Structures are given as C-alpha cells and as structure tokens.
Amino acid sequence: MADYYDPDIVSVVDEEGKEHVFEELDRIETDGGKYVALTPVYDEPEEMLESDGELIILKVTEENGETYLSPIEDDAEFEEIGSIFEERLADLFGDEEPDGE
Numbered sequence: 001m002a003d004y005y006d007p008d009i010v011s012v013v014d015e016e017g018k019e020h021v022f023e024e025l026d027r028i029e030t031d032g033g034k035y036v037a038l039t040p041v042y043d044e045p046e047e048m049l050e051s052d053g054e055l056i057i058l059k060v061t062e063e064n065g066e067t068y069l070s071p072i073e074d075d076a077e078f079e080e081i082g083s084i085f086e087e088r089l090a091d092l093f094g095d096e097e098p099d100g101e
Contacts, residue, residue, distance in 0.1 A: 007024075008024040009022070009023060009024075009041060010023070010024050010036075010038060010069075012069055014069070015046050015056065020040070021040070021041040022038035022039060022040055022075065024036055024038055024042050024054065025037045025038065025039055025089060025092075026085060026088055026089060027060075028085070028088070030081070030084075032081075033059055033061070034059070034061075035057060035058065035059055035060060035081050035085075036057070036058055036060055036061040037056070037057050037085045037089065038055070038056045038057075039054065039056065040056075041081070044055070055074065055089075057062060057078070057081055057082055057085055058070060058071060058072070074098055084093075
C-alpha cells in the first residue's frame with residue numbers, strides 16, 4: 001500500500017495584511033518556548049523548482065487565545081533552535097536509497 005502524504009498547511013498574515021502559505025515540516029518545544037519549521041508552498045511547480053529550499057524557523061506565542069508566529073530575534077536562541085531542526089529534519093528527510101538500489 002502506498003504511503004499517504006497529508007501536509008500540514010499554515011496560512012500566515014504578515015503585518016501588511018498579505019497572506020503567505022507554508023507547509024509545517026516540524027515543531028518542537030524546549031524550555032525556551034515552542035517553535036515551528038516551515039517551508040513556502042508555491043502555486044506553480046516552476047516556482048518550487050526555482051526556489052532555494054528556504055527553511056523558515058519561527059517562535060510560537062499565544063496571547064489572548066490567539067496564536068502568533070514571530071521571528072526569533074536572539075542570535076544564540078536562533079542558532080540553538082536551528083541546529084535542533086536541522087538535525088531532526090536530516091533524520092526525517094535524509095539521504096535514503098530508494099528500495100531495490
């Protein structure tokens with residue numbers, strides 16, 4: 001039976017009111033907070049091929065029952081969280097040989 005892929009799609013509205021659509025690749029929680037790793041979702045396959053494989057790491061905060069995603073301002077925090085995601089995503093999406101090769 002084939003594996004079924006059902007991505008977690010996140011819609012984010014920026015400060016200017018523009019909507020951006022991302023696929024959530026992973027999420028973690030540390031003593032410092034909650035974080036998500038996202039990658040942009042493109043409307044056209046050509047856009048995906050032309051992309052640089054950008055990974056966006058944001059901090060998750062909640063305020064008055066609303067969930068907000070914000071950039072990580074502290075360089076040390078960003079490096080720590082980025083390293084964790086890099087290791088986890090390498091394990092999930094690492095270089096695996098296709099069956100039979």
